[in-house]
Structure formats: C-alpha cells, structure tokens
Amino acid sequence: MLPKKPAEFELEDADTADAAPPLDQSVLLSLVGYNCRRAYITIMPLFEKRMAKFELRPVDFTVLSLLKANPNINQKRLSKAINVSPPNLATLLDRLEQRDLVMRQRNPQDRRSQTLVLTTAGMRMCVKAEKTAAELEEKATEALNDAERAQLITLLQKIFISSL
Amino acid sequence: MLPKKPAEFELEDADTADAAPPLDQSVLLSLVGYNCRRAYITIMPLFEKRMAKFELRPVDFTVLSLLKANPNINQKRLSKAINVSPPNLATLLDRLEQRDLVMRQRNPQDRRSQTLVLTTAGMRMCVKAEKTAAELEEKATEALNDAERAQLITLLQKIFISSL
DNA sequence: TATTGTTATACTCTATAACTATA
DNA sequence: TATAGTTATAGAGTATAACAATA
Known part of the structure; x- marks a missing residue:
C-alpha cells in the first residue's frame, strides 16, 4: 500500500506527479x-x-457468526x-445451504417461517473464520x-446503539 | 426508526415477534x-x-467539496x-458538468489532462451543501x-491516515 | 386479510478492457 | 512507448413487485 519509490517523488514535478x-x-x-x-474502506x-x-x-461471515451465537432464529x-432484504437473504442462504454450511428447517409451530442453524461444517468454518477475524483486528x-481500540468501538456504538 | 407501539411487544410471543x-x-x-x-450505515x-x-x-458532494478546496486539480x-476509477469519475463529471456545477478545461501545458474547477453555481451549491453537512453532523x-466526537474522528483517522 | 419466504427483475455501483488524444 | 481521459460493457450489490404457502 505504501509508495514503493518515495525517494523519487521529489524529483518529479510537484504539480503533475502522482505524489503531488x-x-x-x-x-x-x-x-x-x-x-x-x-476507515471502513481501509479495513x-x-x-x-x-x-x-x-x-x-x-x-x-456475518450470517455464520450470528447463526452461531443465535441458533434457530428465522429469516x-x-x-x-443484518440489513439485508428478504429476497437477497433468500439467495444468500441458498448458496450457504448448497455448500452445506447452514440448514433451513420449517418451524412446526408456524410453517410459514424457517429456523436457521449452522451445520457441523458451518460451525467449524465459523470458528476458524472468527479466529481469523480476531487476528485481523x-x-x-x-x-x-x-485502550484506543476499545474507546473507538465504544464511540462508534454510541452512534448506532439505538438501532440494535 | 423507533418502534411505534412498544407497549404491545410484551403481548406477543417473544420467539416470533419482531421485537424478540x-x-x-x-x-x-x-x-x-x-x-x-x-455507524456508517446509520449516518x-x-x-x-x-x-x-x-x-x-x-x-x-465529496467531489464538489474537494474541488472547492483544491481548484484546478486534474481528474x-x-x-x-476519492477512490473512484477514472471511467466512473468521467461519467460522474459528465453529469456535474451538464448541470453547470463544474468545468473541465484542457491543461495548456499538457493537453492530455484536464483541470477541474467549480462554476459559480457549483461554488454556491457547495457552500450550501457543506453547511447542511455540518448541521447534520x-x-x-x-x-x-x-470531546467524544473529536476523539472519535482522531481515532478513525489513525486507521486510514497512511492512505491520505 | 396478514405474514414468511421466494422468484423474477430492475437499478445502482463498481470494475475492466479497449479506445482516442496527446506526450 | 506511456499517460489522461473516454466509451462500452460486465459484474456485484441492492431494491422492488408479484407470487405461493401458511396463518
């Protein structure tokens, strides 16, 4: 991401060079x-x-992590x-289900809805992915x-906490 | 954005209600x-x-504000x-130019490049838009x-400062 | 009649390849 | 040959309307 030849910049015309x-x-x-x-598009x-x-x-990743922490929620x-419209979530879940990472099962109490759970493979992948995410952090x-990281997260959450 | 009938939620089945x-x-x-x-998708x-x-x-808005602060930069x-590819910036500028908000002018020193400036109308709109943005803040x-807002901005900038 | 989820589709954003004109 | 910008196009992401099944 950093410039590869910083020393050369001073040799260039400051008004037209990339590093102007x-x-x-x-x-x-x-x-x-x-x-x-x-910050988001940097991370x-x-x-x-x-x-x-x-x-x-x-x-x-968001879906897997939420299903791991909240098994049997419906769509x-x-x-x-996660702020994804039902039609788009349906196709997203189609893909995860085809990959045998999640399962949809009709709710016997209300057969309109489907409860979602991770498969064993989905759980295994989620654990690894969460570990990777923590390392990336x-x-x-x-x-x-x-302390700064904790402070940053606290301040960001104050902005959207009411929508949680 | 807030629930309109919070009192009713407790009457519903906690496992299926929207406010579960x-x-x-x-x-x-x-x-x-x-x-x-x-935080971003909240704001x-x-x-x-x-x-x-x-x-x-x-x-x-980003383009207008940058051109106001940096007249005569090239595309x-x-x-x-602003992390917009040249092809996409070209069409974006087409629209702003058609609306008489920005002007492209060939650089006489290097006729391949074009320098960008706000028109009078563009400047006027930018001033108003920046005022609106500050109010929204x-x-x-x-x-x-x-103090918290200042702290938040400082911390966010630490994440992407090297890419500025 | 209302709700959950689906299908089909359209719209916006973003990314890439090929081109023009200048250097 | 390399660069600034453009055109055309493809792809991903997101939004909406109409539908089926169930309540």
Missing part, C-alpha cells in the same frame, strides 16, 4: 460519516482477503439484524493501542 | 470494521436525505483521492459530546 501535495480535505475530514467510510480489503480462503464475503429476524488497528 | 430478544452480536461488535460499517441515510434537496449523492488526482452524532 496532498489534497486539502479539511471539510470532509471534519465529518464523522466520511471518516467512518474511509475491508484486508478482511475480504483473509475471508477469501474460506470463500466467504463479509456478509456471509425475518436475521434479515432485519490487530493488523487493521495496529495504529491504535488497546 | 435482541440478537447476540458480541463477536461482531468486537470488530472495528463491523462497528465502522454499522448515511440521514446524509443522503439532506443532500437529496441538492440532488447530490454523497460522492457528488487523475481526484480519482485517486450534530444530528448524526447527538449521542456524543464535543
């Missing part, structure tokens, strides 16, 4: 939303790269929790010490 | 990336709603700064006091 004086982003950098997005490629070995996208609750937030 | 016991998200909530995303709909009256998407530098971060 950094842009003034002071207004944007004063907005929490912009900073959240920048996500690292996360996606590590999840690729499990063939899991971030949203797939409606899961849909709301350290890499992604290496500029922060433990 | 909140999901256990403890693993996900320990990840900075997940928290960034949740953005508010932001988009307020920018709609200017017919600006978030990325359009390559803008492309890198207070609403979006109402759960934080001034």
Whole structure:
C-alpha cells in the first residue's frame, strides 16, 4: 500500500506527479460519516482477503457468526439484524445451504417461517473464520493501542446503539 | 426508526415477534470494521436525505467539496483521492458538468489532462451543501459530546491516515 | 386479510478492457 | 512507448413487485 519509490517523488514535478501535495480535505475530514467510510474502506480489503480462503464475503461471515451465537432464529429476524432484504437473504442462504454450511428447517409451530442453524461444517468454518477475524483486528488497528481500540468501538456504538 | 407501539411487544410471543430478544452480536461488535460499517450505515441515510434537496449523492458532494478546496486539480488526482476509477469519475463529471456545477478545461501545458474547477453555481451549491453537512453532523452524532466526537474522528483517522 | 419466504427483475455501483488524444 | 481521459460493457450489490404457502 505504501509508495514503493518515495525517494523519487521529489524529483518529479510537484504539480503533475502522482505524489503531488496532498489534497486539502479539511471539510470532509471534519465529518464523522466520511471518516467512518474511509476507515471502513481501509479495513475491508484486508478482511475480504483473509475471508477469501474460506470463500466467504463479509456478509456471509456475518450470517455464520450470528447463526452461531443465535441458533434457530428465522429469516425475518436475521434479515432485519443484518440489513439485508428478504429476497437477497433468500439467495444468500441458498448458496450457504448448497455448500452445506447452514440448514433451513420449517418451524412446526408456524410453517410459514424457517429456523436457521449452522451445520457441523458451518460451525467449524465459523470458528476458524472468527479466529481469523480476531487476528485481523490487530493488523487493521495496529495504529491504535488497546485502550484506543476499545474507546473507538465504544464511540462508534454510541452512534448506532439505538438501532440494535 | 423507533418502534411505534412498544407497549404491545410484551403481548406477543417473544420467539416470533419482531421485537424478540435482541440478537447476540458480541463477536461482531468486537470488530472495528463491523462497528465502522454499522455507524456508517446509520449516518448515511440521514446524509443522503439532506443532500437529496441538492440532488447530490454523497460522492457528488465529496467531489464538489474537494474541488472547492483544491481548484484546478486534474481528474487523475481526484480519482485517486476519492477512490473512484477514472471511467466512473468521467461519467460522474459528465453529469456535474451538464448541470453547470463544474468545468473541465484542457491543461495548456499538457493537453492530455484536464483541470477541474467549480462554476459559480457549483461554488454556491457547495457552500450550501457543506453547511447542511455540518448541521447534520450534530444530528448524526447527538449521542456524543464535543470531546467524544473529536476523539472519535482522531481515532478513525489513525486507521486510514497512511492512505491520505 | 396478514405474514414468511421466494422468484423474477430492475437499478445502482463498481470494475475492466479497449479506445482516442496527446506526450 | 506511456499517460489522461473516454466509451462500452460486465459484474456485484441492492431494491422492488408479484407470487405461493401458511396463518
């Protein structure tokens, strides 16, 4: 990610070189939303790269992790929790079910709904993926010490806590 | 966003009601990336709603604000700064130019590149939009006091500062 | 009549390849 | 040959409408 030939930049025309004086982003950098997005798009490629070995996208990891912690929830609750529309969740679950990672079973009490559980394989993959995610955490937030990381998470959660 | 009939929830079956016991998200909530995303998708709909009256998407606002602070940059530098590929930036700028908000002008020193500036109308809209964004800031971060908001921004920037 | 979930489809965003014009 | 920008297109992600099954 870092420039590979920093020493050469000074030899180039500052007005046309790629490493020209950094842009003034002071207004944007004063907005929490912009900073959240920048931090998010810095972390996500690292996360996606590590999840690729499990063939899991971030949203797939989210589903597995939620099903591990909340077995037997139905699709409606899961849909709301992860902000994925029911039609899109249906196809997402189709893929995970075809890979034998999750199971849908009709709820005998209300046969309209389906309860979701991880298969044994799904549970095993989820445990490994969560371990990988925890390791990534350290890499992604290496500029922060433990107290700062905890503080950051606390502050972010204050913004969306009412929607949990 | 808040439930409209909270009193009724207790009358419903806790296992099937929409307001059933909140999901256990403890693993996900320990990840900075997940928290960034949740905070981001909490703030953005508010932001988009307020920018709609200017017919600006978030990325359009970003472009206008950067051109206001950095007149005469070329598309390559803008492309890198906002993480939008050159082809997609071209069509984005087509729209803004058709609306008479920005101007592209060939650089006489290197006629391959184009320098970008806001038009008078673009400048006027940008000033108003930035004011709106600043007002939204207070609403979006109402759960934080001034010190906390400043702290949050500082911590987020530590994550992506090396990519600036 | 309302709800859960599905299918089909459309729309937006993002990514890539091939091209023009300039250097 | 390399670079700035464009055009065209493909893909992923997201949103919506209409439907089946069940209550």
